[in-house]
Amino acid sequence: MDSDEDERVPLSERPEWADVKPIPQDDGPNPVVPIAYKDEFRETMDYFRAVYASDERSPRSLGLTAEAIKLNPGNYTVWHFRRLVLEELGTDLHDELDFVNSIAKSNSKNYQIWHHRRWVAERIGIEAASLELEFTKEIFSLDAKNYHAWSHRQWVLQALGGWENELDYCDELLEEDIFNNSAWNQRYFVVTRSPLLGGLEAVREAEVKYAVKAILSNPGNESPWRYLRGLYKGDTHALAHDPEVSSVCLEVLKEKKNFVFALSLLLDLLCYGLQPNEEFSNAVEALRPSNSGPPEVNLKETICSVLETLDPIRSNYWIWRKNNLRPSSEV
Amino acid sequence: MDSPTVTQRDQLMVEMKVAEIYHLFASLPHHAQTLMLELQRDNHVEYLTKGLKQLGPNYAVLDANRPWLCYWILHSIALLGDFIDCNLENDAVDFLNRCQDANGGYAGGPAQLPHLATTYAAVNSLITLGGEKALSSINREKMHGFLLRMKDPSGGFRMHDAGEMDVRACYTAISVASVLDILDYDLVQNVGNYILSCQTYEGGIAGEPGSEAHGGYTFCGLATMILINEVERLDLPSLLEWVVFRQGVECGFQGRINKLVDGCYSFWQGGVCALMQRLHSVVVGQLHAKEQRTVENTDSLQTPNSSDAEKVPGASSTDGGGMPITDSVLKLSDIGFSFIKEQIELDPLFQSIALQQYILLCSQVQDGGFRDKPGKQRDHYHTCYCLSGLSVSQHCWSKNVDCSPLPKAIFGPYSNLLERTHPLFNIVLDRYHEAHDFFSGQ
Numbered sequence: 001m002d003s004d005e006d007e008r009v010p011l012s013e014r015p016e017w018a019d020v021k022p023i024p025q026d027d028g029p030n031p032v033v034p035i036a037y038k039d040e041f042r043e044t045m046d047y048f049r050a051v052y053a054s055d056e057r058s059p060r061s062l063g064l065t066a067e068a069i070k071l072n073p074g075n076y077t078v079w080h081f082r083r084l085v086l087e088e089l090g091t092d093l094h095d096e097l098d099f100v101n102s103i104a105k106s107n108s109k110n111y112q113i114w115h116h117r118r119w120v121a122e123r124i125g126i127e128a129a130s131l132e133l134e135f136t137k138e139i140f141s142l143d144a145k146n147y148h149a150w151s152h153r154q155w156v157l158q159a160l161g162g163w164e165n166e167l168d169y170c171d172e173l174l175e176e177d178i179f180n181n182s183a184w185n186q187r188y189f190v191v192t193r194s195p196l197l198g199g200l201e202a203v204r205e206a207e208v209k210y211a212v213k214a215i216l217s218n219p220g221n222e223s224p225w226r227y228l229r230g231l232y233k234g235d236t237h238a239l240a241h242d243p244e245v246s247s248v249c250l251e252v253l254k255e256k257k258n259f260v261f262a263l264s265l266l267l268d269l270l271c272y273g274l275q276p277n278e279e280f281s282n283a284v285e286a287l288r289p290s291n292s293g294p295p296e297v298n299l300k301e302t303i304c305s306v307l308e309t310l311d312p313i314r315s316n317y318w319i320w321r322k323n324n325l326r327p328s329s330e331v
Numbered sequence: 332m333d334s335p336t337v338t339q340r341d342q343l344m345v346e347m348k349v350a351e352i353y354h355l356f357a358s359l360p361h362h363a364q365t366l367m368l369e370l371q372r373d374n375h376v377e378y379l380t381k382g383l384k385q386l387g388p389n390y391a392v393l394d395a396n397r398p399w400l401c402y403w404i405l406h407s408i409a410l411l412g413d414f415i416d417c418n419l420e421n422d423a424v425d426f427l428n429r430c431q432d433a434n435g436g437y438a439g440g441p442a443q444l445p446h447l448a449t450t451y452a453a454v455n456s457l458i459t460l461g462g463e464k465a466l467s468s469i470n471r472e473k474m475h476g477f478l479l480r481m482k483d484p485s486g487g488f489r490m491h492d493a494g495e496m497d498v499r500a501c502y503t504a505i506s507v508a509s510v511l512d513i514l515d516y517d518l519v520q521n522v523g524n525y526i527l528s529c530q531t532y533e534g535g536i537a538g539e540p541g542s543e544a545h546g547g548y549t550f551c552g553l554a555t556m557i558l559i560n561e562v563e564r565l566d567l568p569s570l571l572e573w574v575v576f577r578q579g580v581e582c583g584f585q586g587r588i589n590k591l592v593d594g595c596y597s598f599w600q601g602g603v604c605a606l607m608q609r610l611h612s613v614v615v616g617q618l619h620a621k622e623q624r625t626v627e628n629t630d631s632l633q634t635p636n637s638s639d640a641e642k643v644p645g646a647s648s649t650d651g652g653g654m655p656i657t658d659s660v661l662k663l664s665d666i667g668f669s670f671i672k673e674q675i676e677l678d679p680l681f682q683s684i685a686l687q688q689y690i691l692l693c694s695q696v697q698d699g700g701f702r703d704k705p706g707k708q709r710d711h712y713h714t715c716y717c718l719s720g721l722s723v724s725q726h727c728w729s730k731n732v733d734c735s736p737l738p739k740a741i742f743g744p745y746s747n748l749l750e751r752t753h754p755l756f757n758i759v760l761d762r763y764h765e766a767h768d769f770f771s772g773q
Contacts, residue, residue, distance in 0.1 A: 026441045027426070032419065034384075035388070035393075037394075041391050041394075072392050075439070076395060077395065077443040080444055147543070151539050151541075154541045158541075179339060182543050185544075188532055230532025264572075273622075313580065
């Protein structure tokens with residue numbers, strides 16, 4: 001056995017802690033949700049309570065917070081106090097990043113670690129940018145959709161910079177897994193917020209092509225469909241009247257499989273003023289189950305009816321859409 | 332054919348496991364099916380009560396979340412219509428009081444720093460316990476000060492002193508203030524702007540501006556906007572479409588696009604669906620306004636207006652900056668109360684029976700407790716949110732809160748019926764009403 005646990009000397013036996021009187025947890029006589037702490041945990045927290053209560057911002061306190069964090073990385077009070085100590089001691093924060101690395105790899109879904117990391121990176125400043133981008137990359141190699149890591153990466157880009165290769169990075173991740181919605185979201189973040197790309201309008205044409213290509217390779221993948229709509233956020237008129245958008249719907253409908261997202265988008269395009277030609281009506285009509293009733297009055301209603309039958313988990317939603325089509329805009 | 336991606340591979344594996352369970356179920360004779368669909372009440376209560384009395388050393392990682400453990404357990408027991416004995420109730424009130432900070436708010440354990448999430452959990456626990464002793468133990472005056480101290484000048488809230496700011500923090504702060512009848516415009520100021528900045532192009536709401544839409548944050552964001560009377564500012568048709576697309580072939584909900592189903596989203600996403608039912612006229616108004624705007628643009632060739640809020644009929648109580656209209660007589664803390672008083676105009680837009688099927692057959696652990704999905708271990712968090720989601724999906728067909736659901740709204744035996752929960756606070760309704768009377772009378 002060579003684990004740390006076996007080598008650990010209890011705090012009560014360490015001479016440098018002899019002057020500190022540990023403070024036991026005040027759980028009351030009959031606490032609910034009591035935890036059967038191991039001795040090591042209980043003792044570490046008793047000493048932590050003592051230095052926290054006396055606000056002792058010392059090197060030994062710093063060491064003690066590290067021990068406590070290893071036992072429970074979710075204890076935000078310990079992390080908070082650790083930051084106070086780091087500030088007081090003027091510790092080299094590069095070492096602190098190493099410390100966080102050692103904790104984060106096995107606790108990558110913990111709020112406290114990421115908040116702490118942001119605090120450290122903010123103080124190191126611009127030179128932390130590449131370190132942080134690299135660090136999140138490592139996390140994504142284990143879990144490409146880690147929510148906290150993506151938030152951290154976005155914060156790094158906005159606060160410290162490093163936008164240069166971000167679109168390429170999104171490409172890379174999407175090439176690996178075109179269903180990775182976090183990577184699609186990051187792509188949207190980059191094209192809308194990167195100071196190097198000139199904003200959504202400037203990139204829209206290229207991004208529409210990118211999304212269309214992804215849709216055609218996997219029409220049942222929701223991510224590029226939402227992304228495509230997002231490229232026209234707030235501009236429903238442009239969405240409805242871009243032939244690239246309506247034609248991708250048509251192309252998918254004609255394949256007669258994985259067409260739910262195509263139909264759902266076409267429904268919105270029609271609501272936003274797209275005038276359908278016969279090709280659209282025929283493609284939708286061809287999807288109508290043979291046992292369905294008489295044809296609907298207009299294409300929007302037909303789409304809702306088709307979806308009601310062929311997208312059964314959302315049938316209530318499609319019935320609702322059908323009942324709430326705007327009467328005055330009927331074709 | 333290309334080889335499947337990580338997302339496809341993981342998804343397929345879950346679909347197969349779930350399909351296996353549903354096939355097994357379908358192959359059983361009727362009486363065995365009924366048995367399998369039965370809510371194992373006694374086992375759940377036993378598992379929960381045991382946790383309230385003793386937790387093993389592995390729970391040390393939740394040592395800063397003990398009010399959460401209280402809430403997950405107490406709320407689950409309340410949903411099941413059960414009670415804990417009087418001594419245990421007193422012990423719970425006493426323990427939570429030891430988590431209350433002298434300057435307001437509740438911490439994750441005794442002598443820890445007060446935190447908004449554990450404050451929400453502690454307050455909801457005390458209301459669930461109910462009674463004079465529990466309710467009067469909350470220092471509301473100090474609480475208001477704590478909430479104000481957690482407020483960031485930008486409008487959002489921080490989880491604790493110098494802690495992280497996100498949509499969760501906004502919800503827990505506003506929910507606590509509302510339920511304790513201490514919500515005012517100082518607390519509400521600019522919260523709406525912050526939440527609005529977190530609605531994504533996908534339609535759902537993210538934890539922070541720029542992040543990905545997520546079930547937990549969408550519930551928090553939507554509930555907050557309702558509680559501060561600014562819900563019309565969100566793009567509700569997009570939000571609705573995003574949430575109904577989160578229910579998948581497994582019959583349960585996923586938290587984000589192309590992620591795996593998880594029983595806890597039965598409440599986060601199912602709860603969003605339940606809230607949307609009560610916003611029907613606003614949603615339809617926005618839906619039509621979007622179309623109207625497009626038609627007008629076609630006529631006049633004007634630049635489209637990117638703000639949805641201004642075109643919504645039924646007008647918001649605020650202008651674009653989130654400032655109150657001064658002559659408004661609206662009392663903010665009453666919103667949560669009146670929200671559930673009105674008759675529901677709309678049938679649920681998700682598949683409530685399918686959701687109950689996922690919860691009972693895939694998330695329920697027969698020995699007690701609930702889990703994320705088949706193959707995972709039970710825990711108190713998933714038990715709380717699977718039961719909350721089950722309650723929401725059982726009651727969502729009842730037009731008003733005083734009606735009992737019809738048998739056809741309940742999957743499995745009618746004895747599966749749970750207590751109704753308040754969809755904004757997630758507190759069992761009669762406990763909520765007791766607290767509302769208590770605090771509004773003070």
